[in-house]
Amino acid sequence: SVTNSPQNIIKTKEHSRQTVVLPSAGIDTSEPDAVVIGLAPDHFNYQSLNKAFRMILDGAPLIAIHKARYYKRKDGLALGPGPFVTGLEYATDCKATVVGKPEKTFFTQPLTQQSCNPYFTPYFLQDARDDVGGAQNAGMLGILVKTGKYREGDERKIEPPPYLTCNSFPDAVEHILLSGSKALS
Incomplete structure (x- = not known):
């Protein structure tokens, strides 16, 4: 199990209830004391974000599943949770606890559990910042x-x-298989 999950962070910080922008998560939100934000496009609206804003001002922690800027849907690119999390951070002058990409523990924890060396582990996906930058x-x-969501020039957006x-x-x-150990050294 991932110890950096929202549930574990909430338990560790003794928050028993959280407001989630995605009500279908099946979590009791009647008396929330933490704000957890993931990808919930139909629920990113003024009312739900303002409720989260007020809770954070009253001391509730802000926990983000991840801070992706955007993602790809069938109809094109769409805003991810990152802009909303960043907006709440800015408005409340707080810093979210991020449990997913691009946080280092998101990548290292599974490797540690499997006794794998990160240096010899390739990670490939389509997001230069959150996937590739986080892995590196x-x-x-x-x-x-x-x-997917790759855009021309994304490879120049990270260092x-x-x-x-x-x-x-x-x-x-194919590159990894053809290069053998040379690809991983």
């Missing part, structure tokens, strides 16, 4: 794949740049 910050080999940029997931896998 954790000591992994970040491989950017030009699919250091991705270890490798590929046109597709199969291309990334």
Whole structure:
């Protein structure tokens, strides 16, 4: 189990109830004492964000599942939870506890549990900042794949740049298989 999950953070900080922007999460929100934000596009509205704002001002912690700027839907790119979390941080002068990407523990904890060395672990997805940048910050080999939400020039948005940029997931896998241990050294 992931110890950095929202549930564990809430238990550790002795918050028994939280308001979640996504009511279908099945959590009692009748008397919330923590604000947990994930991806809930239909619930990012003024009323729910203002409720979260007021709770944070009253001392409730802000916990973010992740801070992705945007994601890809069938109809195109759409705002992720990151802009809303950042807006609440700005409005309340607080810092959210982020439990997912791009936080280092999101990447290192599963590797530690499996006794894997991050240096020899490639990680590839389509988000330069949250996926590749987060993985590289954790000591992994970040491989950017030009699919999904990738946009031209994304590889130049992080420092250091991705270890490798590929046109597709199969291309990334093929590179690793053909290069053998050279790809991971």
